[in-house]
Amino acid sequence: MALISGDANNKLSLDSIRDSLIRQEDTIIFNLIERIKYPINSTLYKEPSSSSSWNISGSLFHYLFQETEALQSKVGRYLSPEENPFFPDNLPASIIPPSKCTPVLHPAAESVNVNEKILDVYIKQLLPLFCITDQADEGNFATIASCDIQLLQALSRRIHYGKFVAEIKFRDCTDQYKPLILAKDRDALMKLLTFEAVEEMVKKRVAKKALTFGQQVTLNIDDSSKEVKCKVDPSLVSRLYDEWIMPLTKLVEVEYLLRRLD
Numbered sequence: 001m002a003l004i005s006g007d008a009n010n011k012l013s014l015d016s017i018r019d020s021l022i023r024q025e026d027t028i029i030f031n032l033i034e035r036i037k038y039p040i041n042s043t044l045y046k047e048p049s050s051s052s053s054w055n056i057s058g059s060l061f062h063y064l065f066q067e068t069e070a071l072q073s074k075v076g077r078y079l080s081p082e083e084n085p086f087f088p089d090n091l092p093a094s095i096i097p098p099s100k101c102t103p104v105l106h107p108a109a110e111s112v113n114v115n116e117k118i119l120d121v122y123i124k125q126l127l128p129l130f131c132i133t134d135q136a137d138e139g140n141f142a143t144i145a146s147c148d149i150q151l152l153q154a155l156s157r158r159i160h161y162g163k164f165v166a167e168i169k170f171r172d173c174t175d176q177y178k179p180l181i182l183a184k185d186r187d188a189l190m191k192l193l194t195f196e197a198v199e200e201m202v203k204k205r206v207a208k209k210a211l212t213f214g215q216q217v218t219l220n221i222d223d224s225s226k227e228v229k230c231k232v233d234p235s236l237v238s239r240l241y242d243e244w245i246m247p248l249t250k251l252v253e254v255e256y257l258l259r260r261l262d
């Protein structure tokens, strides 16, 4: 079922979109906890050497991810405006017919896709920040890549929700947004769509969720005396939102708004 739904009169509100973003925090944190059970496993992301017996052109990860997207595309994943492919070129058509619902987004939304940036940040910055470094060649390629794919798809969905956020903000305050869009004033758009108090709450809430979801659950009675060991560092999860997820969501909002009057 699509996550986007309106109220009783089918009117979308910023509150309902924000509720969905809050629920998506759980998905991101659980997927992160799953991925960081494993070391980085750098072999997965490297181009194979010329002597390699793997008969593929890019990295193993690229191959697994592209094939996963192709399969999911056949069953309609990318018919949903909430889903954006990482490898949009030559995706196979869906065998499922498109929905007949009236689209919420402006048609130009399809051209907003920051997944290349998300993938680059994920491999170069996030994996080294969250995962322990490799001790040896780790193997386990399919298992680790499927954790990566789940996590990347959750991050991408959250970040591209910026399109829905921007659409609602535009509908609610068209008179304020219109002149800035016509002037292509990115900085002023960024300022207008930013709610610092909301961002502060997001950072605090995700740290609390990381602490809660990452607890070791045991049945020992004297648990309270033990030091709390967390599966993911709450301050890093807060930083993940502060430095990457929220800025990229706002980038999507600006890119969408710049095309909103096309």
Ligand SMILES: C=C(O[C@@H]1C=C(C(=O)O)C=C[C@H]1O)C(=O)O
Pocket (backbone or CB within 6 Å): 018, 021, 162, 165, 193, 194, 195, 196, 198, 199, 202, 245, 246, 247, 249, 250
């Ligand atoms: C998503 C929104 O837009 C901006 C981005 C936020 C985020 O990514 O969580 C939070 C507040 C705003 O600065 C929003 O207003 O809810």
